[in-house]
Amino acid sequence: MDAIVLARMQFAANITFHILFPSINIALGWMLLFFRWRWLKTQDQAWLQAYRFWTKVFALSFALGVVSGITMSFQFGTNWPGFMEKAGNIAGPLLGYEVLTAFFLEASFLGVMLFGHGRVSERVHAWATFLVAFGTTLSAFWILSLNSWMQTPQGHEIINGEFFAKDWWAIIFNPSLPYRLSHKLLASGLTVAFFLAGVSAWQMLKGKTQASTAKVMRVGLTLGALLIPLQIFVGDQHGLNTLAHQPAKVAAMEGVWQTEKGAPLLLFAWPNAQTRSNDFALAIPKAASLILTHDPEGEIRGLNEFQGAHPPVAPLFFGFRIMVGLGVLMLAFSWLGLWLYRRCAWRIEALPRWFLWGLTGMTFSGWLATVAGWYVTEIARQPFIVYGLLRTADVASSTPAPMIAATLMGYVTLYLGLIVAYISVIKYMAEKGLPSESVPSSAATSLNPHRSPQS
Amino acid sequence: MSAAEWMPLVFLGLMGLALLIYVVLDGYDLGVGLLMLGASEEQQDRMVASIGPFWDANETWLVLGVGLLLVAFPKAHGLILQALYLPVALMLLGLMLRGVAFDFRVKAQAQWKPLWNAAFMGGSALAAAAQGWMLARYITGFAEGWAYTAFAAVIALALAAAYALLGAAWLIMKMEGELQALAVRRAKLAWPAVVLGLLLVSLITPMVSPTVAARWFSLPEFIALLPIPLMTALSLLALRGLLNSHRVLGKLCWAPFALMVVVMLLGFLGLAYSLFPFVIIDRMTVWQAAAASDSLRFILWGAALTVPAILGYTVFAYRVFWGKSGELKYA
Numbered sequence: 083m084d085a086i087v088l089a090r091m092q093f094a095a096n097i098t099f100h101i102l103f104p105s106i107n108i109a110l111g112w113m114l115l116f117f118r119w120r121w122l123k124t125q126d127q128a129w130l131q132a133y134r135f136w137t138k139v140f141a142l143s144f145a146l147g148v149v150s151g152i153t154m155s156f157q158f159g160t161n162w163p164g165f166m167e168k169a170g171n172i173a174g175p176l177l178g179y180e181v182l183t184a185f186f187l188e189a190s191f192l193g194v195m196l197f198g199h200g201r202v203s204e205r206v207h208a209w210a211t212f213l214v215a216f217g218t219t220l221s222a223f224w225i226l227s228l229n230s231w232m233q234t235p236q237g238h239e240i241i242n243g244e245f246f247a248k249d250w251w252a253i254i255f256n257p258s259l260p261y262r263l264s265h266k267l268l269a270s271g272l273t274v275a276f277f278l279a280g281v282s283a284w285q286m287l288k289g290k291t292q293a294s295t296a297k298v299m300r301v302g303l304t305l306g307a308l309l310i311p312l313q314i315f316v317g318d319q320h321g322l323n324t325l326a327h328q329p330a331k332v333a334a335m336e337g338v339w340q341t342e343k344g345a346p347l348l349l350f351a352w353p354n355a356q357t358r359s360n361d362f363a364l365a366i367p368k369a370a371s372l373i374l375t376h377d378p379e380g381e382i383r384g385l386n387e388f389q390g391a392h393p394p395v396a397p398l399f400f401g402f403r404i405m406v407g408l409g410v411l412m413l414a415f416s417w418l419g420l421w422l423y424r425r426c427a428w429r430i431e432a433l434p435r436w437f438l439w440g441l442t443g444m445t446f447s448g449w450l451a452t453v454a455g456w457y458v459t460e461i462a463r464q465p466f467i468v469y470g471l472l473r474t475a476d477v478a479s480s481t482p483a484p485m486i487a488a489t490l491m492g493y494v495t496l497y498l499g500l501i502v503a504y505i506s507v508i509k510y511m512a513e514k515g516l517p518s519e520s521v522p523s524s525a526a527t528s529l530n531p532h533r534s535p536q537s
Numbered sequence: 538m539s540a541a542e543w544m545p546l547v548f549l550g551l552m553g554l555a556l557l558i559y560v561v562l563d564g565y566d567l568g569v570g571l572l573m574l575g576a577s578e579e580q581q582d583r584m585v586a587s588i589g590p591f592w593d594a595n596e597t598w599l600v601l602g603v604g605l606l607l608v609a610f611p612k613a614h615g616l617i618l619q620a621l622y623l624p625v626a627l628m629l630l631g632l633m634l635r636g637v638a639f640d641f642r643v644k645a646q647a648q649w650k651p652l653w654n655a656a657f658m659g660g661s662a663l664a665a666a667a668q669g670w671m672l673a674r675y676i677t678g679f680a681e682g683w684a685y686t687a688f689a690a691v692i693a694l695a696l697a698a699a700y701a702l703l704g705a706a707w708l709i710m711k712m713e714g715e716l717q718a719l720a721v722r723r724a725k726l727a728w729p730a731v732v733l734g735l736l737l738v739s740l741i742t743p744m745v746s747p748t749v750a751a752r753w754f755s756l757p758e759f760i761a762l763l764p765i766p767l768m769t770a771l772s773l774l775a776l777r778g779l780l781n782s783h784r785v786l787g788k789l790c791w792a793p794f795a796l797m798v799v800v801m802l803l804g805f806l807g808l809a810y811s812l813f814p815f816v817i818i819d820r821m822t823v824w825q826a827a828a829a830s831d832s833l834r835f836i837l838w839g840a841a842l843t844v845p846a847i848l849g850y851t852v853f854a855y856r857v858f859w860g861k862s863g864e865l866k867y868a
Contacts, residue, residue, distance in 0.1 A: 138644065141640055142640045142641070142644060144593065145593070145636050145637050145639055145640045146636075146637055148593055148596060148597075148636060149596075149632055149633040149636035149637060150633065151600070152596060152599060152600055152629065152632060152633075153629045153632075153633065155600050155603050155604060155607070156603060156618060156625050156629060158607060158614075159603075159606075159607065159614045159615050159617070159618030159619070160618045160619060160622050160625055160626070162615075163614070163615025163616070163618065163619055164615065166607055166611040166612075166614050166615050167611055167612055167615055170607065170608075170611025170612075170614070170828055170832075171611070171828050171829045171831070171832040172832070173607075174607050174608035174609070174611055174828055174832060174836070175608055175832050175835050175836040175839075177604055177607065177608065178604055178605065178607075178608040178836045178839070178840075179836065179839050181597070181600050181601050181604045182601070182839050182840060182843040182844070182847070183839065183843055185597050185600060185601075186594065186597050186601070186843075186847045186850075186851075187850075189593040189594040189596075189597045190593075190594040190597075190847070190850050190851055190853075190854050191850070191854070192593050192594070193589070193590030193591055193593065193594065193854050193857075193858070194590070194853075194854055194857055196589075196590065197589060197590045197858070198590070198857050198858075201857050201858065202857055246829050246831065246832075247829070247831050247832055247835065250835055479615075479619055479622075480619065481619060481622050485622060485623065489622075489623070489626040492626065492630055493626075493630070496630060496633060496634070500633075500637055503637075503641060503645070506645075507641060507644050507645045510644075510645065510646055511644060
């Protein structure tokens with residue numbers, strides 16, 4: 083395999099692994115703040131228990147996010163040295179602002195948040211929790227600003243092949259940022275919603291419920307039910323924005339090989355790059371035009387207009403359908419779940435077992451949908467690294483292919499091992515429950531007599 | 538001086554500061570990882586507890602250092618990281634292993650704990666050695682040949698020893714009793730390796746680079762620079778003397794760490810003097826590698842506002858956990 087493909091695989095492996103953990107932590111940070119607030123407000127130990135358990139999950143996810151994030155900051159240089167040489171004037175400051183304003187904030191206050199209760203006042207501790215949540219969100223803002231600029235570049239000028247900033251405001255708030263940022267933040271919310279509900283369902287199935295389980299389940303289902311309609315709306319708007327700026331991407335996602343009016347929505351098909359058409363298509367007539375142009379006879383530009391400069395069709399076509407399919411499942415599960423849960427008066431033990439099994443299966447549905455969506459948007463930028471302006475092949479490293487292949491094997495082995503370890507530790511923690519010994523004296527009450535050895 | 542002249546210098550200074558802070562801060566926590574070898578499980582738990590609240594933020598300085606390299610000197614960033622492709626990959630694997638082992642070792646089932654402890658120690662060792670290797674490759678301008686490889690191998694071990702000494706000094710400061718005594722014994726073991734490593738770097742760097750030799754071994758510079766090696770030697774001797782004194786277990790428990798910080802600061806100054814104004818020795822100066830002035834100005838504003846704040850809340854975080862370290866608990 084040639085070095086560029088290997089370098090892309092390596093970067094993709096790293097960024098795929100990395101995105102899993104911020105996807106959890108961006109929203110989980112705010113959830114922790116919510117649990118904490120509920121506890122202070124109601125003095126109900128169950129909220130404190132929820133806070134403590136999910137803080138551990140947060141710490142674990144944060145560690146995985148930090149180490150894979152460090153890796154990424156190096157891989158910009160090891161894998162795409164040309165990108166920094168040519169677009170460093172734009173990409174550098176955006177990444178720099180991420181580190182300066184966000185990364186340090188979260189990492190520094192994380193220690194206080196995790197281990198500082200009892201050492202600082204309640205107020206300072208609440209602030210530390212807030213700053214960690216705020217930091218993770220701000221971090222997402224800067225990273226997505228750069229990513230969006232690479233998709234819809236503006237505010238720069240190119241002199242001798244090198245990018246120079248002309249208008250920072252235009253660069254940061256480029257046309258696709260509002261859509262991509264809200265899409266990503268909602269995706270994080272949904273990832274956490276199903277993570278909370280899924281773990282709670284598993285605890286119920288295994289008979290390991292605690293006082294907090296029923297509450298966390300309710301929070302998860304409610305959050306999912308609230309966010310998924312919003313996400314569908316934002317996703318639609320994001321699609322329209324993409325159609326305006328990157329029509330080739332939409333054509334590949336929808337499998338539109340030839341420009342057509344009244345294009346059908348393909349529920350299933352097998353895109354064939356040889357014949358440049360779809361095999362085995364199952365379609366709803368005119369629906370793609372209706373969704374994308376809000377007019378059943380609207381024209382969608384096909385891939386024939388972008389010969390030689392459009393991305394591969396199959397991964398986009400399928401990735402997009404996996405993401406949307408998971409979104410539909412999320413809608414079904416959260417709305418049905420909320421209705422069922424309300425009908426049994428928020429008693430988690432009264433929820434039907436088939437539904438609990440279903441929710442357990444959905445525990446990491448947010449991860450899958452997120453990764454599928456990212457593959458769609460990133461692969462769709464190819465063959466460019468900065469859309470329409472800079473080709474990926476022109477910025478690749480001169481590192482010999484065997485060395486990339488060897489390190490790629492190392493990374494992938496480690497990542498797979500870590501994902502397995504992460505999921506099995508979450509499972510173990512969920513089944514073990516939370517030792518109450520770690521409750522500080524001010525909070526430890528006779529309400530919680532089941533003391534077990536601290537881990 | 539025009540903006541295009543002074544701004545790269547400001548960023549060089551900031552990058553140097555970030556890397557110096559990184560080497561000191563992550564140095565001690567990597568060192569603690571190395572020292573876990575041979576300690577009892579209970580001791581290992583307490584050692585990890587002493588670095589638990591800090592390590593995330595400590596590693597962020599590395600991201601800032603490499604981030605500034607990328608922001609301010611994008612042309613050098615790619616060159617340096619490509620030349621160091623393999624050690625960078627090894628360092629990253631090491632940092633990942635140990636970073637996640639931090640959490641996994643206490644959260645996973647008890648039967649897996651020895652495995653995660655091994656990952657923690659192995660990852661710390663791999664990261665420390667890879668950084669030493671990178672330092673050696675960097676100061677010799679990525680020159681090829683068996684002698685340079687041997688030099689890199691020696692410096693890899695020497696930096697690991699320096700981190701171990703720094704970690705031991707941290708434990709002397711943060712621990713009491715038996716573990717503190719263990720830290721003193723380990724510090725004594727690491728000390729000769731650190732001295733040897735420093736001597737080797739000081740002798741070999743001028744030998745391989747005529748630029749560096751000319752900088753140091755000409756008059757009157759040699760006399761003006763003499764305080765750097767002299768103070769380094771004095772600090773190291775004072776440190777060794779302290780390790781024999783019982784006061785290091787009590788009132789002066791902070792002194793070994795402070796002396797190690799002085800040694801690292803002096804070593805850093807010496808290196809900075811050897812290399813300046815090159816970002817890649819004898820090949821690329823700061824000005825050649827610098828990003829466009831507009832980009833530097835844009836990020837300089839942010840840095841001027843945020844770096845003092847970062848330093849402020851770093852101090853705050855250390856103050857919250859000031860004094861002897863207890864048991865690590867989520868609270």
